[in-house]
Amino acid sequence: MDDIYSKNYKKFMIIPLIVIIPVLYLVLFSPGVGLGIELTGGNVLIIRSETELSTPVIEEILRNNFDLSEVSVSTINSPTGYGAYIEYSKNQKVIDAESLIEKAQLAIESENDAEAILFSVEAIKIFSEKETSFDNAKTALVAAQDELAKYNEIFSNNLQNVLAEKLGLGTNVEFQRREVSPTLGKASLDSGLFVVAISALFLIIVIFISFRQVIPVLGIVFAMLYDVIFGLAGMALLNIPISLIAISTLLMVVGYSVDTDIMLTSRMLKDKEGTPGQRATSSVKTGLTMNATSLAAMLAMIAVSYLYQIDIVFQIAAILFFGLVGDLIATWFMNVSILMWFVEGKK
Amino acid sequence: MNPLIKHWQYVLVAIFLVISIFSIVTNIANTGQPLNYGIDFNGGTLYQVELQKQVSGEEIARIANIISQRIDPGGLRGDSISPVGGKYLMIQTAETNPIELEKIESRIRQQGKFESTLNGEVLFTGDEIKKVQRKDGYGVAKIGTYYEWNLPFILNETAAKRFAEKTFHQCTAISFTSAGKPVYECERTTFFLDKPNATILISEEQFDFDEQELLLGNTFINVPAETSITEVIEDSRINVVTYSTKTGLDKNALSAALSATEEIIVSPDIFTSVKSELETLGFTVSTEELKENEPWIWNVMNARQIIRLSEGITNEDVANVSQAKIYSQLNISGTRENAAVAFQDLEELAILLESGSLPTPVKSISKETISPALGKSFLDNIVLMGIIALIIVAGVIIIRYRNLTLAAPVIATILSEIIILLGLLSLPFIKQPFDLAAFAGVIAALGTGVDAEIVIIDELTNKAKRQSLSLFQRIKKGLFIITTSALTIIAVMGPIVLFSRSMPGLSNLYGFAIVAILGALIGVLITRPAFTKTIEIIMERSEKEEKKN
Numbered sequence: 007m008d009d010i011y012s013k014n015y016k017k018f019m020i021i022p023l024i025v026i027i028p029v030l031y032l033v034l035f036s037p038g039v040g041l042g043i044e045l046t047g048g049n050v051l052i053i054r055s056e057t058e059l060s061t062p063v064i065e066e067i068l069r070n071n072f073d074l075s076e077v078s079v080s081t082i083n084s085p086t087g088y089g090a091y092i093e094y095s096k097n098q099k100v101i102d103a104e105s106l107i108e109k110a111q112l113a114i115e116s117e118n119d120a121e122a123i124l125f126s127v128e129a130i131k132i133f134s135e136k137e138t139s140f141d142n143a144k145t146a147l148v149a150a151q152d153e154l155a156k157y158n159e160i161f162s163n164n165l166q167n168v169l170a171e172k173l174g175l176g177t178n179v180e181f182q183r184r185e186v187s188p189t190l191g192k193a194s195l196d197s198g199l200f201v202v203a204i205s206a207l208f209l210i211i212v213i214f215i216s217f218r219q220v221i222p223v224l225g226i227v228f229a230m231l232y233d234v235i236f237g238l239a240g241m242a243l244l245n246i247p248i249s250l251i252a253i254s255t256l257l258m259v260v261g262y263s264v265d266t267d268i269m270l271t272s273r274m275l276k277d278k279e280g281t282p283g284q285r286a287t288s289s290v291k292t293g294l295t296m297n298a299t300s301l302a303a304m305l306a307m308i309a310v311s312y313l314y315q316i317d318i319v320f321q322i323a324a325i326l327f328f329g330l331v332g333d334l335i336a337t338w339f340m341n342v343s344i345l346m347w348f349v350e351g352k353k
Numbered sequence: 354m355n356p357l358i359k360h361w362q363y364v365l366v367a368i369f370l371v372i373s374i375f376s377i378v379t380n381i382a383n384t385g386q387p388l389n390y391g392i393d394f395n396g397g398t399l400y401q402v403e404l405q406k407q408v409s410g411e412e413i414a415r416i417a418n419i420i421s422q423r424i425d426p427g428g429l430r431g432d433s434i435s436p437v438g439g440k441y442l443m444i445q446t447a448e449t450n451p452i453e454l455e456k457i458e459s460r461i462r463q464q465g466k467f468e469s470t471l472n473g474e475v476l477f478t479g480d481e482i483k484k485v486q487r488k489d490g491y492g493v494a495k496i497g498t499y500y501e502w503n504l505p506f507i508l509n510e511t512a513a514k515r516f517a518e519k520t521f522h523q524c525t526a527i528s529f530t531s532a533g534k535p536v537y538e539c540e541r542t543t544f545f546l547d548k549p550n551a552t553i554l555i556s557e558e559q560f561d562f563d564e565q566e567l568l569l570g571n572t573f574i575n576v577p578a579e580t581s582i583t584e585v586i587e588d589s590r591i592n593v594v595t596y597s598t599k600t601g602l603d604k605n606a607l608s609a610a611l612s613a614t615e616e617i618i619v620s621p622d623i624f625t626s627v628k629s630e631l632e633t634l635g636f637t638v639s640t641e642e643l644k645e646n647e648p649w650i651w652n653v654m655n656a657r658q659i660i661r662l663s664e665g666i667t668n669e670d671v672a673n674v675s676q677a678k679i680y681s682q683l684n685i686s687g688t689r690e691n692a693a694v695a696f697q698d699l700e701e702l703a704i705l706l707e708s709g710s711l712p713t714p715v716k717s718i719s720k721e722t723i724s725p726a727l728g729k730s731f732l733d734n735i736v737l738m739g740i741i742a743l744i745i746v747a748g749v750i751i752i753r754y755r756n757l758t759l760a761a762p763v764i765a766t767i768l769s770e771i772i773i774l775l776g777l778l779s780l781p782f783i784k785q786p787f788d789l790a791a792f793a794g795v796i797a798a799l800g801t802g803v804d805a806e807i808v809i810i811d812e813l814t815n816k817a818k819r820q821s822l823s824l825f826q827r828i829k830k831g832l833f834i835i836t837t838s839a840l841t842i843i844a845v846m847g848p849i850v851l852f853s854r855s856m857p858g859l860s861n862l863y864g865f866a867i868v869a870i871l872g873a874l875i876g877v878l879i880t881r882p883a884f885t886k887t888i889e890i891i892m893e894r895s896e897k898e899e900k901k902n
Contacts, residue, residue, distance in 0.1 A: 044858070047719075054727065111405065111714040142480055144710075148464050155459030162451040180727040187717030190403055193441075194858025201848045201859060208844035216837045251790065254862045257845050258797045261869070265804040265838045272834050279821050292811040296804040299749045303742040303800065310741060314734040318789050322796075 010290070012283030015346040022232065022340040029332075032239040039238055042247035043093065045195040047188030051092045051165065054180040054315060058083070059090045059173065067172050072165065073097045082315060089315045100161075103129045103154045110147050119143035126150040133157050198253045205257055209264070217271055225344040226267045229336040233263040236332025237325045246321050255322045259329030262300055266293040266337045274345040282349040286342050293337060301330050362883040366769055369879055373776015380779050388779045391788030391864070392445060394732040396725030398454055400444040401857065402461060403717045407439045416711050417442055419704045423460045423546070426574070426657070429644055438855040449722050460547070462715050467708040471542045471662075473587040476519055479708030481512035487703070490684065493695045499688040502699035506683055506706055513681040521674045524664040537664040541577075543588040544658040546705055551616035551639075552592040552607070553653055554631070559620040560595050563648040574647060575658050575701075582650065589654045596623060602630060611635055618653055657705055660685055735792050742796070743767065746803055754810070762887045763806045770802050770880050771795070774872050791864035798872020801842055805835040805876060806884055813888050824892060828885055835881060839873040846870050 011018070033039055043050055053059070064079045074094045082089040106129035113122035119142075126146035130138050133153040140146035170179050209230075214223050237259045246252060270289045277285055307323035310316075377387045392399055404416070413436040420442065425432040432446040444461075448454055467479030483506075485491075490505040508516060526535035555563075563582055570578030586593045592610040594603055596619075610617070617636040619628060621643050628638045641653045668677040685702060689695035723731075746767065751760045774795060778787060785791065812831035813824070822830075849866035853859040 054730075108405075108714075108716065115405075115714070144464060144480055148466070151459065151463040155455065155463065158458070159452060159455035162455050166451050178726045179724055180730060181722075181724045182727055183722040184720070186401075186719040187403065189717055190401055190441075190719045190857060193403075193856075197852065197856035197858050200856065201852055204848040204852075205845045208847060209841055212837070212840045212844045216833075216840075250858055250861050251793075251865075254790075254849065254865050255793070257849075258793070258869070261797060261842045261845050262800055262804075264841045265801055265808075268837050268841070269808050269834050272830070272837070276830065276833070277818070279818055288811075288815060292807060295749070295753045295807050295811075298753070299746045299803050299807070300800050302745045302749050303796070306741045306745050307738055307796070310734060310738040314730065316731055316734055316738075316789075319735065319738065319793070322793050 009281060009283035009287050011286045011342060011346055012281065015283075015286075015343040018339045019343040022335050025335055026232065026235065029235060029239045032242045033235060037242050037245065039242050040247045041195070042249035042252070043184065043186055043191070044249045045191045045198070047186045047191035049094050049096065049186075050182075050184045051094070051169075052089065052182040052317070053092070053169065053173075053175065054087055054089045055173065055175055056087055057174060059088045061090075064090055064092065064169070064173070067169060068092070068094070071168050072161070073099075084313055084315055086313050087315065096161075099132050100154070100158065103132050103150070103157075106132075107147070107150055107154065110143075110150065114143050114147060122147060129154065194250060198250055202253060202257070205260075209260065213264075213268075216268070217275060219275070219348075221348045222271050222275060222345060225341045225348075226264065226271060228344070229267050229333070229341040230260045230264060232336035232340065233259050233329045233332040236336075237329035239332075240325050240328025241321075243328075244321075244324055246324065249321075251318055252321060252325060255325045256329070258322075259326055259333075262326065263329060263333035263336070266296055266333060267341055269293060269296070270337060270342060271345060274349055282346055286346060289342075290338055294334075297330055297334055301327065304330065360883075360886050362886045365879055366773075366883045369773045369776070369875075370769055373773050373779070376776050376779045376781075377772075380781075388775065388787040389783075389785075390728075390732070391786030391791070392447075392721075392723055392728065393788040393790075394728045395447065396449050396723050396728040397445060397447045398449060398457075398720055398722040400442075400446075400458070400461070401437075401719040402442040402444065402715055403719075403857070404440050404442070404711075405714045405716045408713050410436075410439060412712060413439050413442070415700075416713065418700065419707075419711055420444065420461055422701065422704050423465060424457050435854075437853075437857055437860055441857040443860055449724050451722075454720070454722065458718055458720070461718060464710040465547045465708040467544070467546050467705060468548065469542050469544050469660075470588040470590065471519055471523065471540060473590055474519055475590075476516050476542055477508055477512040479706070479710075481509050482706055482708075483507040483509050485703050485706050491699075491703075493692055493699060495692070496688070499690065500692045500695040501686060501688045502695045504685045504699055504702055504706070506685075508681050508683060510681070513679050516683070517668065517677045517679045518674060520662055520667050521677050522667060522669060523662055524667045524669055526669075535669075537669065539662040539664060539667065541584075541659050541661045543585055543656055544660065544705055545589065545655055546657050546708065547655050548589060548591070549616070549618060549653070549655065550614055551618050552594065552610040552614060552636075553650065554594050554596055554617055554619040554623060555650060556620050556622050557595055557597045559622060559643075559649055563650045566646070566648040567651065571647060574651065576648065576651060577659050580659060582648075585651070585654070585656060585659075589656065591654060593650070596627065602627065604634075607631075607634060607636075620649055658702065731789065735789070739771075739792075739795075743771075746799075750803075750807075758891055759810055759814075759888070762884055762891075763803070763810070766806055766880050766884045767799060767803060770799060770872065770875060773875050773879060774798060774868070777871060777875070778868065785864055785867060788864050790862060791868045794865040794868025795872065797842070797865075797869040798876070801838060801873065802876045802880075805838060805881060808834050809881070809885055810888055813885075813892050819896075824889060824896075828889060831885065836877060839877045842873040843870050 059081045061079045061081050065077060068074060068077050075097055076095040078093045080091045106125045110122045110125035113125060122143040123140050123146045127138055129150040130153050210227060213226050217223055234256050237256050241252060269292060273285050273289050274282060304323045304327040307319060308327060311320035311323060381387050417434045417436055421434045430446060432444060434442060434444045436442050448457065469476045486505045490503055493500050493502045524537040524539035527538045528536045530536060567576060567580040567582050570576050570580060592613060594606045594610065596602065615635060615637050617631055617638050618641050619638060621640055631638050643649050644652060666680055671677060687698055689698060747764045750763050754760050809831045813827050818827055846866035846869045849859055849862050853863040
């Protein structure tokens with residue numbers, strides 16, 4: 007078995023082409039990959055508990071105690087404990103008041119005090135019945151901000167306390183809470199996309215400087231794209247939304263998978279021993295060892311993070327796992343065939 | 354000669370291992386933690402504040418400064434605030450209690466309430482300050498060996514008039530100079546920012562302690578020496594009730610206080626039974642914690658500064674208040690031995706007078722909180738995860754090479770890479786806290802590290818190549834592959850590091866990217882040369898033996 011490629015490499019090329027079709031379907035159509043709240047804005051409360059948490063119970067507590075416009079609850083059970091993931095949007099009052107206060111601030115900035123007072127008074131009306139009047143715009147704004155802050159304070163404290171109390175979680179609650187404004191979400195998405203574009207550009211430059219031939223460089227780039235699509239398919243299957251950490255994990259997929267491609271390309275182009283087929287075959291042995299260690303490490307991370315509900319690490323490990331599986335196909339069926347064709351063609 | 358010392362590669366790894374272990378051990382001894390953990394592991398809250406509009410670098414630094422003074426005066430809680438580009442600010446705090454967090458949030462968002470009082474009467478409030486003049490007369494000037502700072506500001510008409518009345522003849526001539534000019538001693542005004550609208554209940558013991566502390570003064574929190582507790586309480590116009598275990602609660606004083614406000618703040622040594630007694634009286638009780646070596650009451654009242662009047666504005670030269678000259682432009686000044694400190698004093702006071710209001714309003718605040726209990730469990734679990742992953746990787750390597758002479762160096766290299774990576778991250782001048790993202794960076798670095806070691810072994814032991822290439826040429830080929838792959842990591846992660854201080858959101862990934870890059874560099878520059886040397890020595894020996902046979 008010192009040359010498995012010479013006779014078959016053209017046939018090998020078909021496999022990645024067939025495999026990519028259902029994978030692309032997963033990513034683009036069903037179930038598809040969505041944006042996480044980090045990038046769209048929204049509020050999430052994650053609670054962990056030793057007693058069982060049930061979705062309908064939590065939903066009912068929230069509905070009875072709070073005036074939330076949208077709530078979605080999902081619960082996770084793992085052998086070491088239970089978790090609840092609660093996504094909610096704040097009620098309309100807060101949203102209205104925030105926008106009035108913002109308008110009042112802008113009015114003060116453009117020195118339109120009368121308008122600022124008007125907006126502030128309207129904002130105060132949302133929370134309290136009492137009629138207010140002001141002659142100083144700044145005082146009015148502060149009063150409106152006070153009302154909103156008071157309302158938020160009560161809300162924040164209650165949400166957690168009521169849940170902790172009704173679910174019997176005790177005082178030392180394991181919770182994680184995230185509130186992201188829509189504008190920050192949008193800005194983060196922009197920076198994420200920008201950074202991905204720059205990273206891809208830098209990467210192509212480094213690879214091009216190293217190998218200086220168009221076809222092999224394209225082979226590596228295609229393989230990386232292939233891996234990223236696999237990572238995305240993993241996200242679609244496991245219902246992991248695109249977040250900043252997912253974006254950086256996809257970059258990590260690239261970093262990992264490019265190792266095998268660089269090793270393969272270097273041996274195919276720079277080595278002189280044996281036939282191209284033999285060189286490719288010996289690369290497979292090295293490459294599979296590289297992939298095997300990474301895959302095994304990822305499996306360990308997936309198992310532990312699932313057991314202990316470390317969401318972030320679970321997502322990282324799962325995306326990497328899928329990316330690395332994609333790399334097996336991309337490198338040892340696709341890129342190897344491209345390189346065989348390139349080297350044989352040059353003879 | 355000992356072969357370990359003969360080769361620089363081993364010496365290099367040894368030096369870094371020693372530094373790393375030393376740094377980790379020192380950290381454990383000092384703080385009880387091997388690394389500076391982020392909020393993911395210690396618990397805490399990360400705020401991302403978005404401003405209404407893009408501002409200059411200088412302005413956003415000022416905004417960061419203002420926020421820091423409002424939410425964490427004196428830096429006691431150790432909150433960190435850093436600008437991201439010209440529109441965003443990142444604030445990290447150890448606080449996780451929702452009520453406290455909401456307070457911090459409204460402090461960031463809102464304008465503060467400033468007031469200056471004298472003899473229990475208001476001189477002027479933040480709303481009455483027309484303008485702090487940041488152009489004319491503002492700044493630090495060197496006078497002789499001292500640095501004098503000046504802070505001019507303008508009051509509105511009503512306040513200027515009140516100021517002239519209330520400060521009239523507030524200086525007393527205590528002696529005369531040799532030239533016959535009087536030397537005055539003047540009253541002091543107290544500045545408050547965000548003074549609570551609450552009654553204060555303080556135990557006798559705490560009162561006595563605070564009295565001494567205020568007399569001694571404390572430069573960190575701007576308390577001058579010889580400050581009298583009764584004067585500060587008078588200036589605050591807050592109902593302060595003392596509590597003695599002997600006589601119990603002063604019901605008369607409390608019922609008077611209750612008509613003004615239901616809120617009551619109690620000192621931490623007040624018993625729970627007393628607190629519930631207060632609650633039955635109709636109070637809403639909150640306890641304010643004590644900060645070490647600081648007068649409790651000063652912090653509870655949010656007193657910020659004590660400024661002495663000067664005889665120039667107290668109209669000592671006229672006999673009757675009706676003749677008093679009204680000054681709408683006032684000036685506060687002070688001297689310091691050092692320009693930087695003088696400037697800091699000036700800036701702090703300017704912020705105070707501006708009521709901590711931000712030059713550009715806040716558009717939105719996003720926050721993420723992780724409870725300390727959850728952080729602790731994250732940390733325990735990732736340590737477990739790391740150990741399991743290591744064992745599995747070692748297992749795969751052993752199975753693949755079926756040769757401990759080759760597998761042992763791989764495992765030793767992985768271990769030293771982890772130790773050096775964590776060691777360098779634990780160095781005191783590295784500000785990057787270790788969080789889940791940084792952990793992912795460690796995994797990325799180790800993964801590519803193992804890959805590189807496998808490439809080196811296979812390049813050096815490849816049978817076909819051993820016939821045509823010398824050991825040196827094979828090493829060169831191996832190094833080309835691993836250097837290229839390290840460069841790709843740097844290329845992919847570099848932009849995150851580059852832009853994380855200027856683009857919102859990316860700061861969450863900074864730890865990940867910087868650790869991955871650091872890991873790649875440690876691998877290429879420190880551990881892999883030693884690993885390659887080891888495999889080289891092993892190969893030289895086995896090649897010699899093959900020749901003998």
